[in-house]
Amino acid sequence: MYQILPWDSDFFGFRVARITLREFSDENAETLLPALRKDGVRLAYWALPSEAFVDLQWLEAKGAKLVDEKITFGRTLDLAVVKTYPDIQAYEGEEAGPELEALAIISGTYSRFKVDPLIPREKFETLFKIWIRNSVRKSIAKEVLVAVSDQKIKGMISVGEKSGQGNIGLVSVNPEFHGQGIGTALVRSALQWFADQGYTRATVVTQAGNEGGCRLYTSCGFKILKKEKFFHLWL
Ligand SMILES: CC(C)(COP(=O)(O)OP(=O)(O)OC[C@H]1O[C@@H](n2cnc3c(N)ncnc32)[C@H](O)[C@@H]1OP(=O)(O)O)[C@@H](O)C(=O)NCCC(=O)NCCS
8 A cells, every 4th residue: 555665764754655556545545544644654655647536625634735747758769860969978077066966956946845845945955966966976877967068067967767768867957048958958968878878768757837847858759658646645
């Protein structure tokens, strides 16, 4: 019915779980809460397919917040559409540094950890700093690509693997340089990177409310694979 998430529990300082039930029914909802409480869980993540029935009133009355509509995009990798961008290169530093950390925080603008008012702002920022630090150290990504000009990192994208496919993690462009094609160049360079590594498909997740992100991936040839409503259940 659910699994305890050790990393998240350690990070937040209380027990965090992921509910694995993929459908909502009064019956499973009624057995779930007592089980979570008995186990000392304070926060449970629950992703349900967007088309599935959800009793929003019931969930909200029990302390759940709809924090995200998660969209998974995917596409096949067709080398013919990929170009090389000279200003994009693999980040060579051993540690992330303040420029990349600031970009990581921007990449989380629409994240459920920022949207949920019960998560302190400082926790959200720390989470994204850890994410980019671990991406640069290659423990949760395989590479971080950066857009550099005038000795400034204007944007970044992290690339890794999920379920045997190329996967984009963090994507962000410094707001001073939005709308200049840097996001597109980063995504296309990531596609090139995946193709070079021999991947035949790539995926990326964003939020339905992130119009810029959705537009960026669609214009780079991605199609929607699935949509999920994402709840934070506070107990
Ligand atoms: C999303 C983001 C990376 C785009 O970077 P960018 O350099 O401005 O993107 P580009 O200039 O290459 O534009 C890419 C496409 O998205 C569109 N777009 C960019 N920002 C947009 C916005 N805020 N609203 C609507 N469309 C937007 C552009 O019009 C363009 O579409 P087109 O190719 O059909 O003309 C950037 O806005 C950003 O850092 N946002 C905050 C972090 C974020 O949301 N990251 C993605 C998380 S999944």
